[in-house]
Structures are given as structure tokens and as C-alpha cells.
Amino acid sequence: MSGPRGGPKDGLRDGLWDGLRLWVAPRRVQEEGETPDYRFSLANERTFLAWVRTALALVGAGFAVDQFLPDLRWGVRVGLALALLGAGALCALRAVNHWVRCERAMRRGEDLPVTRFPTVLSLLVGVVAVAMVVVVVFGWAG
Template sequence: MSTPKRWPAAVYGEGEEPDYRFSLANERTFLAWLRTTLALIAAGVAVSVLELGVPEDIARGLAALLLALGVISPAAAFLRWASTERALRHDAPLPSMGGLAVALTGVVLVAAAVIAVVVVRA
């Protein structure tokens, strides 16, 4: 009996099966990033639609930044999941932060902008 092909073959076709608990933890992290993506997109839409009492240019900029992060996050999450799964399958060290550092920097910039606007308006 043949074993079914698993997708993506570039990930599952390498190395040996790791302990399933590590693969499941990696998958949970991927799903957490997808939830973060939904939150970023929802926040971007909210900032662009709701009247927040901030200048329109700032609101548009924050909305664009949040939406851009929401678009980039799923791709970064998938690449992170794939590289971590490959490392687990080869019993190699886990990959570094890489693209996730960019997403974290974006979130910090959005938070700093919101704080700056609130302080200026107060």
C-alpha cells in the first residue's frame, strides 16, 4: 500500500518524521500568526472607517500600515512554519526570527504612532 503524498512536498519530503508534539506546536504557532493577521486587517479597516478624532492623513497611514502587515503576515507565517518543520525533520537548530522581526517592528511603530497622537491631542 502506498503512502499518500503530503503537501508541501518540499517540507514533508525531507528528513525523518519528528515527534508529533513538536509538529503540532509548530502548527499552533502558525495558526496564532493567522489570528494575528485577522486582527491586523480588522484594525486597519477600523482605523480607516471609524472617526477617531485624528487627522485623516495619520489615520490613512496607520490603516495602510496595519493592512500591509496583515497582507504580509500570512506569507511570513507560512515561511516560518515551513523552515521550522524542515529544521525539526533534520534535527537541526530552529531558524532565527527573520521576517517576524519586521512584523514586530511594524506593530511597535503603529503603537508608537497611536501613543504620539493621543499625547498630542491631550
């Protein structure tokens, strides 16, 4: 159900679209506010790269579970692999989003955005790790 033209739903959609456009056109971020100290921008970029490395590790772990644990019951193996692959995909997308939000906040002189994503990601990885411990201890083979 869409709101009237110019209504709250259009504003939300426009804001979301503008945010996504910044992912592929980061130069537009430079049009806002004042240029921060380059050290802060570089620190933001290093954080982004750390998130991307984490995403790659999660994707690699998902493929490893699927390819190197063929004796696991199919549902367990696929469930663990998909959880890791999904976490990797979310982490990669969140990395871009977080980089843009932090860069905009620094340029505007605002507080850095708060996020629950590290907690969610940690909980998901913890659940997968506990599931793997259970698999190792009980040896659920197919």
C-alpha cells in the same frame, strides 16, 4: 541581469521557487528526512496559527482605524491603516514561510531557523502605537 544557465542567480531563483511550491504543496515537505515526533509538528502548527491570528488582528485593526476614525486627518488615518494592513499581510505570508522552514528543519534534524521577523513586526506595531498615542494626545483631526 540574469546569470548564465546554472549560475548563482538560477540557483537562487530555483531555491526560491522550490520554497514557494512547498507553501501550496506541503506534502512535499514529508518527502525530506525523517518524520519528527508528532508533538513537535503540532507545536509548529500551533505557532503557525498564532501568527495567522496576529495577522488577522492587524488587518482588523487597519480596517478599524480607517473606518472608525473618520475625524482623523486623511493622510494620518490612511498611513496608520496601511501600516497595519501591510503588517498583517506580511505576518500572514511569514507564517507560512516559517512553518515550512521549521518543519523542514525538524525533518532534517537541523537547528530551527532563526528569524528577525518578530522584532520587525514588534517595531512596526510599536511605531503605529506611538503614532496613535500622539494622535490621541494632540487630536489631529482633518
